Amino acid sequence: MNLNTKLVILFLCIALIPMIILEAISITEISDDLLYQKELALDSSLVSKIADIEHYLDTRQIQTKLFASTFLPLQLDLNKIKDPETLDKIQILIDAMLVEARSNSLNNFGDVDTRSSINTIFFSDRDGKILASTNRGLIGHKIPSEFLDQISQTNYYFGGFQKNQVISRNYVTFSEDLRDLEGNIFGKIALQTSLNAIEGRNLSTGLENNNSIFLVDSTSRQISSDPKVKYSVQNWNSETWLIDRCFAGQLISEQYINKDGKEVLGVLKFLKNENLCIVGEITLDNVFSPIYDLQFKLLTVFSLLLVGIVLVAIFFSRTISNPIKKLSTTMNEIRKGNFYVKLDKKSDSSNNELDQLTNGFDKLLQYVQSTQENLQGLVKVQTRKLEDSNKALLENMNLIKKQQEDLSNFKEALDKSANVLITDISGTIVYVNDDFCKVSKFSREELLGENPRIVNSYYHNKEFFKNMWETILEGKTWKGDIKNKAKDGSYFWSKSTISPLLGDNGEPEQFIAIHTDITNQKILEEKLSEALKNVQESELQKEEFSSMMTHELNTPLVPIKGYCEMIKDTDTFGPLNNDQLDFINKIDSNATLLERLISDLLDVQKLDMKKMSFLITEFNLGGFMDELKENNMHLMKNKKINFTLKYPKNLNLNTDKQRLRQILDNLIRNSVDFVPIKDGMISVEVKIKEKNIIFSVQDNGPGIPKDKQSHIFKKFYQIDTSATRKHGGTGLGLVICKGIVEGLEGKIWLESEPGKGTTFFIYLPAPKEKVVIEKLA
Amino acid sequence: MNKHFAIYHKITVFIMKVLIVDDNQDITGLLSKFLKAKGFDNVVTNDPRDGLERIKEEKYDVILLDISMPEFSGIDIIQTLEREKILKDQKIVIFSATAFTTNQINDLLKKEGVQACLKKPIQLNELLTAITS
CATH class of the missing domain: 3.30.450.20 (PAS domain)
Incomplete structure (x- = not known):
């Protein structure tokens, strides 16, 4: 049965079966009804x-x-x-x-x-x-x-x-x-x-x-x-x-x-x-006569439909089967080898799948045709290409030759620019270049077959070489600076790169060491480090300088002051006349001034170098103030100064006791120098504000003008230069005071008005919590 | 006051024997003369090693020891004595050129046998107090 018949039957089945069923149902219904x-x-x-x-x-x-x-x-x-x-x-x-x-x-x-x-x-x-x-x-x-x-x-x-x-x-x-x-x-x-x-x-x-x-x-x-x-x-x-x-x-x-x-x-x-x-x-x-009528009419309609459907089916099947037949015929032709068959080309924009199939086949056919043509062309081209590649092969071979030459040139260049040494896996030298011979002063014959240890300077430790061997035996490149010893005993430095040459199995077979002579560089480095060492030493010496100075400058003062004291001790060593006593007193006081000057200078130097150290201890304020009063009492007596101290009882301080003394002594001595000869008054007061301590030293001296107050903490500054000798200061006292107070993380300042006296304040912060906790523990 | 001191020392410390160790002869001379005048028996040495030997050989009531000496310092002497466990039997007054107590000096003062530290230049009345206390 061909496709046409099948299609017609299919159409009939699709169209008629439902109609017949429908009719049967409707007639049955109608008869019953009638x-x-x-x-x-x-x-x-x-x-x-x-x-x-x-x-x-x-x-x-x-x-x-x-x-x-x-x-x-x-x-x-x-x-x-x-x-x-x-x-x-x-x-x-x-x-x-x-x-x-x-x-x-x-x-x-x-x-x-x-x-x-x-x-x-x-x-x-x-x-x-x-x-x-x-x-x-x-x-x-x-x-x-x-x-x-x-x-x-x-x-x-x-x-x-x-x-x-x-x-x-x-x-x-x-x-x-x-x-x-x-x-x-x-x-x-x-x-x-x-x-x-x-x-x-x-x-x-x-x-x-x-x-x-x-x-x-x-x-x-x-x-x-x-x-x-x-x-x-x-x-x-x-x-x-x-x-x-x-x-x-x-x-x-x-x-x-x-x-x-x-x-x-x-x-x-x-x-x-x-x-x-x-x-x-x-x-x-009689009853069914209307149905007979209906049946007749339906039959007529069915017959007409049947004819119509058959016609339509035949038409459609033809539109489908004809192109297929055409295609199959074309295919047969192609199978026979006739590639130049022509197909009716359909519109490309057609929605009809068969048209598209035909077009597709047409394109395929055209492609086959063009491929056929191309193939022939290709054979020609390939033949030509083969000839070309033969030519290229020849050229490549020439190139390889040239590259080999280049390589030997490169080797030559390497040989010329660096010291090259190659060893086998056991470390036996199998190759050295001229430069290496030249640097090591060994001949090639002496080096070949030897171990590179021949140039070992024993400058590096065993770890150094162990690390090197481990690196290169793992197949990695080692880089480093090596100090070697030449045949004549001189040393030479080389910047070395040692690479393993891997064999087919990936294991190192040889090691190539490329050395660059860096002896001169190393000499420079050594000199540099020596210079650095010197600088460091001089720094150290500078530090030692202060203690040395202290010792050396103070030592001559010991006999000077000691003998002065002994001479003045008339009870033990015999009487002096008034002039002699005056002279001895002048020597003694100048020696004392010198002593203070030395001490101040050294302190200033320490502050400048930031080398001043502090010894923090806990001590009782009362005892401290008693000592202060006692030590300064002779100054007060000499000038008949009203010296008063006010401080809280039973208070312990945590700071550098001696440095605090130094500050207060300095301030008191300054005040002593500036209070009036009559009715001089100096008052030292200690106050506590939220555990922070504030010392104040107040006098009824001439006061300091506002414009000069900012200069007062500068080195060798004297408000009245003519008064320098009169006051006998070093000009360093307040500088040191400020340095020490700041070293103790405190502050120093003053309040003064000309004619109303001066008050210096020292603020010392409370000891940090950490310290307190340690003490509690 | 000086009078009282002198009389007191002449009477009570007559037998006190003082060793003075300092590399500076002027200082040892001064101290020797001063102490002699004050009635103390004293021995002087300018060589620290000799000083150490003397300390080992003989018992002194007071040793006056300079810290800053070349080659063998006062600290070396004290450390040697400590090592040999005879430091605590001594009464040593050290001289330091530094105006203030450093940690080093502070450590020395903590040791049993180290009595006091006097700063140079030495106040002679302070020295007397240190010796007799």
Whole structure:
């Protein structure tokens, strides 16, 4: 089966199967619906017909009773009716009844009556012998016994009679017994009416043509005025069981084949009062005729659709299969080796996948074609390239030769610029260059086969060489400066780079040592470090200088001052005259000044070098102040100065006691020099502010002008230069004071106004917390 | 006051024997004359090593020792004595040229057997106090 057929079938399946299913479902639905509707219609028709029939039967019975009542005034009895005169009267009465009934029929019974007018009224005796009748032909005849039995049971009978014969034509006969005053039955009156109103033909009036409604009695006889339908023998249907069921009281709605051999839908209802069954039938052809119409129309539409779909399917399958066929043909051509086949090129912008496939194939084809061409070109090119590369190879070989030459040149250059030494893995020298020989002063023959230890100067320790060997044996490069010893015992320094030359297995096979002679550089370095050492030494000497100076300058003063003191000790060493005592005092005081000057100079130097050290100890302020007072008392006495000290009791200080003394001595001595000769006053006070200590030294001297206060802590500064000698200071006292106070992390300042005296303040911070904690611990 | 001192010393310290160790002859001369005048028996040496030998040989009531001496200093002498465990038997008064007590001097003063430190130039009355206390 080719693709086209498959596609067509596929299309059909897709389009038709759902339609067929849909149709089947809808037709089934419609048929059910139609059946139900028809059934309903039949049912309602039957109901209305039943009403008609009952109405008819009721009215006729009532009429019969009315007629019977008209006999009452005649006061008849069994005997009287044998009287011909009476019979004449009865005859007249009956005739009058018929006339009246027919004339009133329109008013009284409507159109029912027109179709079922009273045919005959007759009067019979008790035994059924007709005595009077509107149909004179019946008089003298006896009502057939069969007929009579029926009437006596139901008051009416579907049928009529003529003479002695029961006829089944279109008659219903109603009868009523007539009684005398005593109640004895003396005769019967009967109305024989035509059956038009309730026979099948008329029952079906007003229904659709194909509907038929008829009545069936309990013996399954169809009630009909149709001469063809024989009353006595006609079974309406062979399916008597339906009738049986109907008479059993069931409502029946069934499809069956009726007496005419047609398929019908029948509805059967039981009229209980009349002991009848009413049947409505409609042929199924009739019921389903709209569906047949619909089916026909659908079939037409389906056929048209089928044709359309087939056409469309064929068209589409062709649009798909044709290009494929074309492609396959092209491919076959290509397989045969014909690469120059042409394809119909489609628009590139086409959305059609097949067009794109075709284009793709076309491109592929073009590519193959161009590749074919390129290949041929390529072979040519490659051949040319091969020739070229041969040429290049030759050139490269030349280049390699040249590089080898370069390498040997490089080696030469290296040989010329550095000392090169190569050893094998065991450290035996296998190569040295001329420069190395020159520097080491060994000949090449002496060096080859030897260990580099031959030039060891033993300047470096074993660790140095161990480190070097470990580095290069690991395959790394070692760099360092080595001091070597030449053959003649002189030393030479080299900056060395020792690299292992690795073998194929990655392990070192040889070591190449490239040395640069740095002997001159090293000599310079050595000189430099020596110079540095000298500088450091001189620094040290400078430090030692102070102690040396102290010693050397103070030593001559010992005998000078000592002998002065001894000479003045007249008790021990004999008396002096006043001049001699004056001279000795002058020598002594100048020696003392010299001593102080030396001490101050050394202190200043220490401060400048920042080498002053402090000895911090804990001491009692009271004891300290007592000593201060005692030591300065002779100065105060000489000038009769009022010297007062104020300080808190029981206070311990943590500072350099001697340096503090030095400061206070200095300040007090200054004050002593400047207070007036009379009423001089110096007051030393100690105050505590938040554990910090403030010393103040107050005097009532001339004071210091503001503009000079900032200069007062400068070296050799004297406010009044002319007073230098008079005061005998060194000009260094306050400088040292300031240096010491700052060394103790304190502050020194002054408050002064000319004429109001001067107060110096010394602030010493409280010992740091750390110190306190240590002490507590 | 000086009178009192002198009389006191003449009487009570007559037998006190003082060793003076200083490389400076002028100083030893001064001290020797002064002490002799004040009634102390004294021995002088200008050689520190000799001083050390003398200390080892003989017991002195007071040793006056200069700290700053070339080659073998007063500190060396004290350290030797300490090593030989005879320092604590001595009463040494040292002279220091430095005006202020350094840590070094302070350490020396902490040792048992080192009595006092006098700064140069020496005040002779201070010297007397140091010897007799």
